Amino acid sequence: MRLLLILAPLCLLLATAVDPALGDAQGYGVYRQHPEALQWHAVLLHTAWALFVPGLLALLAPIRTRGVFLARIAWVAAVLGLTTFAALMAADLWILALEQTVPDDAVRRADEAFQALSWAQWGWQVPGLLGWAVALVLTPVAAAYARVITWWTAAAALLGTALYFLFAISPLPLSLLGPAVMLAAYSVAAFRLTPTPDPFTERASRVCMIAAPLLFAAGLATVPGFSPGLDGSLAHPAQAQASALLLHLAWVAFIPVALHLAPGWLGTLTALAMINFSSLMVGDYTTIAAATSLDRATAERVDAAIGEYAPFTFGWVLPGMVLTLLGLVAVTVMAAVRRRARWWTPALMAAGVAAFLVLGVGPLSLLSPALFLAALAPLTRPRPEPALEPAPATA
DSSP: OHHHHHHHHHHHHHHHHTOSSOTTOOSTTHHHHOHHHHHHHHHHHHHHHHHHHHHHHHHHTTOSSTTHHHHHHHHHIIIIIIHHHHHTTHHHHHHHHHHTTSOHHHHHHHHHHHHHOHHHIIIIIHHHHHHHHHHHHHHHHHHHHTTSSOHHHHHHHHHHHHHHHHHTTSOTTGGGHHHHHHHHHHHHHHHHOOOOOOHHHHHHHHHHHHHHHHHHHHHHHTSGGGOOSHHHHHHSHHHHHHHHHHHHHHHHHHHHHHHHHSTTHHHHHHHHHHHHHHHTTHHHHHHHHHHHHSOHHHHHHHHHHHTTOHHHIIIIIHHHHHHHHHHHHHHHHHHHHTTSSOTHHHHHHHHHHHHHHHHOSSGGGGHHHHHHHHHHGGGGSOOOOOOOOOOOOOO
């Protein structure tokens, strides 16, 4: 959506403006001194990267021939990498909870334990950072090469990205320079852009209609002992990390499905909710890191502290969970209204959501992804093109 190309860098500008860790204010203990500012910074920063995902996809949608190879790489980087990068902003809230609970040396010990988790490194940090960079660099280049935007606009977007990379933690107002240039560049791009259906998102959605329920099933099946509790995670930490990553990837795979079945604001809002929901899986890693580096009672107090942050709860967690589950049903209802699906498709999706809420985690929880698969698999067949009316005979 064009508006998101403006809102994304605007949120980035606001997030940078309220960042309490700028200039010389680095190191453990800074968040403790500015808890409210840090909460808003983390939520706004996550929101900025989340908004960039559908915004950049809208910029890539008109590309058909020129720049199509670059566009496909940027598409994957935005959906998978940028979504994963947005999730990592939750770690800042975890650091804040640590700083409000334990001394700085314990904060450092827990943070180092989190950084050392191999699944966190290769499943989240590496693809997140790489996808963030590739999406923000290749998207304006591909769009300019395809003549969707001008090269001047692309150069300004790249300049803003470079300035943000160089000065993101510099003192104000220098740190605002990158987001301000990005805001100007992407605003110009948004006004120039004409909303266009994306055939690649449609093709990708057919793959994801199968992949998303299967990844969801794999994530539920690998929860240690079919129990989401801390005991299972500590007994089988690698399996718990793998399960969280699979669940994250499942919700990521649902993003193109939502954008295809309900193009417009409904699909976009559902996709944004899925980005929020998928990012909550980072909490499994922070919980393991805290429990293995601190005593259990302290780790539980840290988890409880995170739940008390209002911007996180009401600006991130609840919209992610509620709108994702409602959106799964709503986008299939929209598809049925537009005759892209039969009416039993939203009925099966609603049954799958109900199974997920009622059955929780356990062997029977696999019924939920099975219902999702039964609803979406028939939609993977390409729709037949309408037959052309024969031309009237002429004398």
